Amino acid sequence: MVLEVYHAHYQINTGGYLQKTQIMRPSIAFFDFDGTVTKKDTLFEIVRYTKGNTALYTGLLMLAPAMVLMKLKMLSNVKVKQLFLQYFFGNMPEQQFRSKCAAFCRERLPFLIREDALQAIKEHQLQGHRVAVVTASAQEWVQPWCSALGIECIATRLETVNARITGRIYGENCNGEEKVRRIEEKFSLPLYGEIYAYGDTSGDKAMLAIATHPFFRKFN
Incomplete structure (x- = not known):
C-alpha cells in the first residue's frame, strides 16, 4: 500500500478566496x-573474488595482530580496515581496481544478495519511492550494482594518488553518524514525508534514528 503524505498549501482561487490544497510529499x-x-561482508568477498581464497587467508593471518588489537580497542576499526585495503589493493592501478569491482558486481555479488531485501527495494521503487544504499563499503564495489538496479549509492570513498589505489580512506568512513551526515549532504530530508531506513548493526543506529519507519535486522 502506498503511504501518501501531504502538506497544506494555500492559493487564491478564481473567486479571490484562499483555497487550501494538498500536495503529496515523496518518500x-x-x-x-x-x-x-547482503548475506556476507563484501570486503572479504571482493578480496576472495579478485585474489582467491589462499591470498585471503594468508592476508588474514598477516593482519591477525592488528585485528587482535582492534578487539582490545587498542586500534580503531577504521585503521584496521585501511590496513586491510592497503595489504590487498594498495598501489593497484585505479582503472584495474574499478574493472575488477565491476566484474565482481556482475558475477559474484548477485549470489550474496538477500532475496527479501532485494524484493523490499523493488517494492519501494514500484511505489515511486527514492531508494539509496548507504554503506561503509567502498563505492567501487557497490555503485555498479546500485546503478544496474536504478538506485542511488552513498559509500566510503577510497583515496587515489597518481591513478593508483592507496588503500587509505578519502574523508571519513561512511558509518555511524557519518551515514547521516552524508545523507543530509545529498538529500533535503524535510522534503520527504516518509523516511524508511534498514540496518543491522550499531553503525546503522544514527541512520535509523532519522527515519519515520526504522527497520532493524528485518531481513536477518
Whole structure:
C-alpha cells in the first residue's frame, strides 16, 4: 500500500478566496548494505573474488595482530580496515581496481544478495519511492550494482594518488553518524514525508534514528 503524505498549501482561487490544497510529499528509503542487503561482508568477498581464497587467508593471518588489537580497542576499526585495503589493493592501478569491482558486481555479488531485501527495494521503487544504499563499503564495489538496479549509492570513498589505489580512506568512513551526515549532504530530508531506513548493526543506529519507519535486522 502506498503511504501518501501531504502538506497544506494555500492559493487564491478564481473567486479571490484562499483555497487550501494538498500536495503529496515523496518518500525515501535508505538501506545499509553489508549484512542487511547482503548475506556476507563484501570486503572479504571482493578480496576472495579478485585474489582467491589462499591470498585471503594468508592476508588474514598477516593482519591477525592488528585485528587482535582492534578487539582490545587498542586500534580503531577504521585503521584496521585501511590496513586491510592497503595489504590487498594498495598501489593497484585505479582503472584495474574499478574493472575488477565491476566484474565482481556482475558475477559474484548477485549470489550474496538477500532475496527479501532485494524484493523490499523493488517494492519501494514500484511505489515511486527514492531508494539509496548507504554503506561503509567502498563505492567501487557497490555503485555498479546500485546503478544496474536504478538506485542511488552513498559509500566510503577510497583515496587515489597518481591513478593508483592507496588503500587509505578519502574523508571519513561512511558509518555511524557519518551515514547521516552524508545523507543530509545529498538529500533535503524535510522534503520527504516518509523516511524508511534498514540496518543491522550499531553503525546503522544514527541512520535509523532519522527515519519515520526504522527497520532493524528485518531481513536477518
